[in-house]
Amino acid sequence: MPETTRAAGTLHKVWPWMAAMLSGALATISLAPFNQSWACWIALTPLLAAVWFSGERAKRRGVRDVLFGYVAGLVFFWSAFSWLHTVTVPGLIAVGFYMAVYFALWGWLAGLVRPRPPLPEPERGPHAWPPPRPNDSPEARSPWLSSLRNLGLAFVLACGWTALEWVRGWMFSGWGWNGLGVAVHGVLPLIQIAEFTGVVGLSFVVAFANVIVVVTVRRFIAETKIQKRRPHYDFTLTMAAIVGLCAYGIRVLQEHPPTKPLRIAAVQSNVPREEKFSQQFQGKTFFQFAQLTRIALAVQPPPDLIIWPESSMPGPVLEDESNHRFVMNVAGSMKADLLLGSIDEDEKGAYNAALLVPGGAGKPQVYRKLHLVPFGEYVPGRHTVPFIAQIVGNQVPDDFARGTEAVVFRLTKDQIKVAPLICFEDTLGELAREFVLRGADLLANVTNDGWFLHSAASQQHIDNAIFRCVETRRPLVRAANTGVTCFVNQFGRITQVLRSKTGTTFTEGVLSGTVDVPALAQMTFYTRHGELFAKLCGCVALIFLVVRIPQLVRRKGEGIK
Incomplete structure (x- = not known):
């Protein structure tokens, strides 16, 4: 086998895993101490590329999707929370292994919404009716060319990401630090929507934009192949929405309520x-x-x-x-x-x-x-799972009691x-x-x-x-x-x-x-209703799963890939 062929084969196998790790790294540098907030707008794009554009012939593609997400999560949590090593190295390792599950679940969801490539047209004779249309190729019928479909794709994935961040904030006592939206904390006009949605609303916006970046690039590739350009309403509407949110924030920042x-x-x-x-x-x-x-x-x-x-x-x-x-x-x-x-x-x-x-x-x-800090102010399962306390050692000798x-x-x-x-x-x-x-x-x-x-x-x-x-x-x-x-x-x-x-x-x-x-x-919408936006996103994600999973089961039973 020629060296170039072997190298190409290795690259074909390795690039998705490298892309997943790149997603974790981009998410990390968007936060302190690096503060490269621009990175959050593309942090999920390598992971999406790995999930959507690799392993077409893999037997267990869903497992690959989960593992891609898990790898991205490990890189992110172990690097973004690396300061935990000053208190507990075992705690840092445990946090990474657990928190990465949320990235893994999103990778799985991204695989579920992955558009199926169009089936090739059956061969037809020269006198077939209706006659073949110009550029009637699989690329011309690509699902990536539909702005409405792309917007729906971004909406479902952004809802899923938002819901997972919210769950991470309360599951097993919860630790919601460093959500995707936290990276834009310095963009004051944009973050003003948090009075309605909470910080997860910013995560929704950033995750939505990440998906639109990927589908826009893929759409350009499809349009180049068929040599035809169409209006990118998906990209245009996304940018217009972000500008609109910033305009609202600028207006709010000019207000001077009595103090x-x-x-x-x-x-x-x-x-x-x-x-x-x-x-x-x-x-x-x-x-x-x-x-x-x-x-x-x-x-x-x-x-x-x-x-x-x-x-x-x-x-x-x-x-x-x-x-x-x-x-x-x-x-x-x-x-x-x-x-x-x-x-x-x-x-x-x-x-x-x-x-x-x-x-x-x-x-x-x-x-x-x-709200006590796990492994800082108490050890979860200290009396029911003794080996956990043994791992922590004397770093947390006793548990604090919880206020009421x-x-x-x-x-x-x-x-x-x-x-x-x-x-x-x-x-x-x-x-x-x-x-x-x-x-x-x-x-x-x-x-x-x-x-x-x-x-x-x-x-x-x-x-x-x-x-x-x-x-x-x-x-x-x-x-x-x-x-x-x-x-x-x-x-x-x-x-x-x-x-x-x-x-x-x-x-x-x-x-x-x-x-x-x-x-x-005065009470803001968020003060009155709490994490309502996150809960609605969770409902959207659950409804999608209830509808989508039976469809996939039927397709698998019929032998359709």
Whole structure:
């Protein structure tokens, strides 16, 4: 066999797998730390090409489609979440193996909607009626030439992708980070539709566009072969829709709803993770927070609210005498309210909690975290599947208990209501919505991204979190132990961020400023109805499967490929 023939055969076998891996890589570089958002618009195209245009004679083509998707998912999740290795390498591996299933399911769906090539015309004699039409070849009857069919194809696949992202956000406790739509977080006009659809609406738009890119290229190939051009209504309508969404966003960004000012100082302590919960460093921690709080109070006009990050003190505040005395002394020395992250305890266990201590050391308000982080704050199946806990080892020695209620804090200043979101809770649209339905005017996130050192985790965290502002039309204030301490307005624009003189966000300091809190408690469509758009997409995908799968079974029984 000639070398060129052998090489061509190898390429024919390998290119689909390389394309699947390329999809995972493109999805990764569209996010932090690379921030190449353009890549999300073509991230799914190599995977679609592998599913649609390879393995025509494969006996188990459906299995190939699933494996292509799984490979793309492995590349994406292992690279995009590579920062997990700073906490748990086994956890990173497990996350990739599980999360890749969602890519695999979409690859399978893409295979189900794959258009069948037209059957060749039967041979006809010279006097057959009707006479053969010009260019009456299989390419002239290609399904790719139909704009309506292509739009339907994109709609079904975009619905499927959206539904899978939504399921990933709640299945097995859920982790919806880094959906396809998160990559366009910086395109402010476009992301304003999240007030209706949630962030998954952006994922729908991006996935839809990816499909249209593939069918447009394939359509050009078919038109070149038959030497005939037709209007590409599918591509034109898609581009017009995206422009229309941006035009709507530009109009929204020009609005100036009534607001009331709230002076806030967010403290970033930058305590190393090995010192965070050590009683040995308690005195150092007290001194540091006292100093930073004095700096915050020295700003004129003084703050109405001071925020310390997640787990500020090296132990419980309400139960530990020294921690309690320090916090109450600080709160008693100022008029500003103090919001801080803390450990809380009762007979049922320990909780990751947030406290609001009114100025003058009034009675603390307490919120206990509702959504715990798997393998961070608890180990799933610790008592039913013991080997899982053995793999994690002493990285998560005990499980936190789960809170039971979304407690909204009430500030002294104008009775403004605050949603205290802890750690990754600001990435959960449904949870933020629950707080706003209970009257929250402001979202406040206390977090500690220091677990992941100076990795991309902190930037990915804020990139995911800003959508809560658009979804609920509420501003967000974040106080991180280290990472990104910032203010975000109701349009998803970061208005202030704490940086050192060298420009890094991994620093110690105080971010002071004024946050414009909505004066009218208006509820967005998303706040009222939640993930309705994602659920509708799920219904569309399920209806398609109910109709399509029996058709494929019948075709297989009749021996039709």
